[in-house]
Amino acid sequence: MYSVMIVDDEQHLVEAMAQTLPWGSLEVDHVLKAYSAEHALQLFKTSAVDIIITDIRMPGMSGIELIHHIRKLSKQTKCILLSGYSEFEYARQALALDAVQYLLKPATDEELVSAIQLACEQHRRQWLAVASEQKALSTIRDHLPLLQSNLLHDLISGHRISDALLSSRLDLYSLAFRLNDQAAMLLIRVESNPERTTGRHRPLMDYAISNIAEEILSEHYHVWIGKDVHDQQIILVKARSSGQAPDAEVVAEDIRSLLEGKAAELQQKVKQFLKLSISVLVSLWFPLDRTAVQECYERSLSVLRQKAGNGEALFISGGEAPLFENTSIIKSLYEPPLLHQYIDAGKWDAFEERLQEIFTELEQEWADSVEHIMEVMFAVSGAFTYLAHKNGMRLFQLIGEDQALLFNGAALSSIHPVKEWVFQSLERLKTHFTDNMKGNRKSIIEQVQHHVMEYLGQDLSLYDIAERIDLHPVYLSRIYKLETGESITEYVYRLKMEKAAYLLKHSELKIYEIAASLGYQNPQYLSKLFRRQYQMTPQEYRDNM
Template sequence: MQMIIVDDEAHWVDNLSMNKPWHTLGIEHVHKAYSAHEALQIIDTHPIDIVISDILMPEMTGIELIERIRIRDKKIKCIILSGHSDFEFAKQALQHNAVDYLLKPPTDKELLDAVKTAIDQLNAEWETISSFERTQYALRENLPLLRGQLLLEALHGQRMPSDEWIRKLENYGLPFEQGECALLLVRMEEEFGQYLSNRQPLIEYAIINIAEEIIGEFMEVWSVKEEHGYLVFLLQLKENKDDIGEETILEKLSSQLQYKVKQFLKGSLSIVITEWFNFPEQLSDRFRQATTYFRQIVGDEREFVMRVSDLEQNTAQRPLSSLYVPPTLVNLLEAGRWDEANQKLKAIFAELDDQWSESWEHCMEAGCLISASFTHLAHRNGHTLVKLLGNEIEPLQSGEAFTSISKLRKWSLGALDKLKEGTSDEIKDIRTQYVKKVQEFTDKNLHLDVSLRALADHVNLHPTHLSKIYKLETGEGISDYVFHLRMERACYKLKSTNKKVYEISMEIGYTDPAYFIKVFKRQYGVTPQEYRDGNK
């Protein structure tokens, strides 16, 4: 856990942060803030769990600080320190759900006990949030979506170890076992086109319900709609239904489904059924065969029930499975997952070497998709592929890259490195621009709000993201930069102008001159007036 101690009196902050055994309570890091504004900046950039704050501070009280904290994060626990045993202060602290209200100076026991109470409250709250019952409830609420997504991933070739399949089937409440299954693909015909798009899901839901009612008496049913519009049903015989005629039962049930849908929903269905196969190993292959059957064999026919068994699959015409298994190459590139994109390419070429070493068409299939993915990334970032690849574009333009697997492999991996290099340079340029904008805005508006949140709003970034970018590029935090700029500006004005200390304080963003004097002295060891006198 992380904690922050806030007080305008530096000796209190330094003493409490460095001289107490916080590690014994599990506190990993103790941040220090000498004003409420500085505390809010730290809270915006770090995962703070507990705040210990003085109640009377210039610019913002401890109660006002808690109010600001509650807007940001209601789970942060706050402990108030005060030099006054004022009932009204204590009442306000309790109204804002402060863990404790301690009088200065607190004993070590009082302080550690208060922090221990805060930690216990946090642990109890997070245990409730992550409890098994809550997880189970969320799982039940999202179960149809999760089941559908799992089946879609499996249909498209996502592989999982056997024990992972067993675990997911059990967690999702799916009464399927690894073993014999069949697929039933349903296409809704043109009569259903009369329904508006917002009613289409209701019709699909109704068809799925009818199918589960008819087929569910004999088989376990797992359904999903895939991206080409087919309703897909994975079927497995129930344990006590071994004698129902496995070879003909699917045709009979499919005909009943067609009849009931026509009777009640006034539309026709076309249905393709696969042979029984071993689930999950052969699932994606059988799904691909069934969709191919719809496209190539059935054509424009309507309202049929057909089996895939008569289709002779020409293995030379199968696509490269590794190209299309999620996550796809284009998705990895968009996410900037360069190492995984490299592994994806290697998997594609391993399949080419192993299964399609003599097939120029499969080499071309891979090359077209790889080059299209690279081009998409370039265009998405506002560039041309020619600009990012330089001379590496020539084998693609001449077609040389497609002439053999080895040449395509060499070009693809080299081009990927070029893309990574070009994109990384662009990201660095963007980060530099953000730093420049922040510094220019701060320089011109030092007398206004230049907090981390205000600067983040100015450049349209999240405060945490801006803080990381700035630290990465400059080596210092934004609050450090603002503070040093204020101090440098103060020194310059003290030496070069006759403005009063309170005027300089306002011009550099300190609304409380007393607080400015305290900060200045902590930085330079002298007050602003002493600094001015010493530089006359």
């Protein structure tokens, strides 16, 4: 569907086009109206506009000037120019502005429909080209380092990526890594020189370290560089000779020793040329898949924390085993997106699905662990409290007496009461915020209808109504249509025609007086709209009544 803006200082012409053209058949679902170029430019900055139909000669800013400003903001918007003058200069300027059509006023409905259809087709083709595979591939090539880094970040963060998706991304992002390749990880932590490791200097420093690492490692290894949330550099490597696990232990030892030597060289070169001290950890080799990368990262981070602490310029081999092998965390509780992130996005179903996974893991792995049960309870109640506080409330206001379980040590010692509390509280929260959303929307509808009733005798544009109730016009338009089944423009039109019919039946006002009372300066325009609604002219309606 498309959005159109009509711009003309002659209000009745704007209203006529807005009300009488067959927008539905043109796949136009949103029509904006502006009675000056200045107003149109203001509207354009706050609304999505695909096509502009504008007069050229207007007081103040001309249509040509308007399109010049529009072109600075958007090259995709299609323009149709109208003018009562047939001078060649206007046509030349229209061509220079890449206008779809240049029509002489008064343009017929057929001419306008034809021009709008052409604009829609050009718009469709343009965006299809933007979304085409060739364009997408070209864009990907231009942003490969960032895309590669983001993919590695997703893997070490535990984002749920299927093997099929990971395999396709590795290929699409031109990475030499494949599933089950033998890989190793280098974790690099900068330890010194805070003046150069913060602010605007940090990206330059990271770039320099990456360049040195690639120069040292790339002769023998394929390199994949990224960063973690702590601003530490993560480098994944794969031996160029073979991506498979070495058969002979001696070969494996050679590969490991070579990598450790290269990592030590990296540490030394960074110190020599960048005047920076870094700690480097080299992991053991592992078969690459979507879970192994995260496990290797977490293990490496743990080893670096335990062995390096706050030390500087330390080198740690992956062969040095961590102080503990088995972790006892509830994995599904800490996999991204985290619980509060589901709440931020309003994804209640996904939030509930994650809770089911957490309790399944808790029941299967840690049913007898009071600490793990309490960990889940506090994590979930923390997410609930976050939601309450973010909306200016206290948790007890939302869940009432159920909050008492948080302070009942006996109840926290078994899974069943905790699980029951979590899902009961979730239902209360969902009900509260769903009802609150419906109440807010109902209030919006009432404000719109009250404003329209109060100012029915004036011109009522979507922009003016949205400004009066302090909402974005696009959001307001969609909410109103969603809740009432008709657009604001249709609602205003229907009320005006109903008011005209009432006045024709119950008053002695002249038709031009009725038109003026409804904000129409041109009685013929009222007659055209009235015939569309009642299949007869105002005079015929009055005679029949």
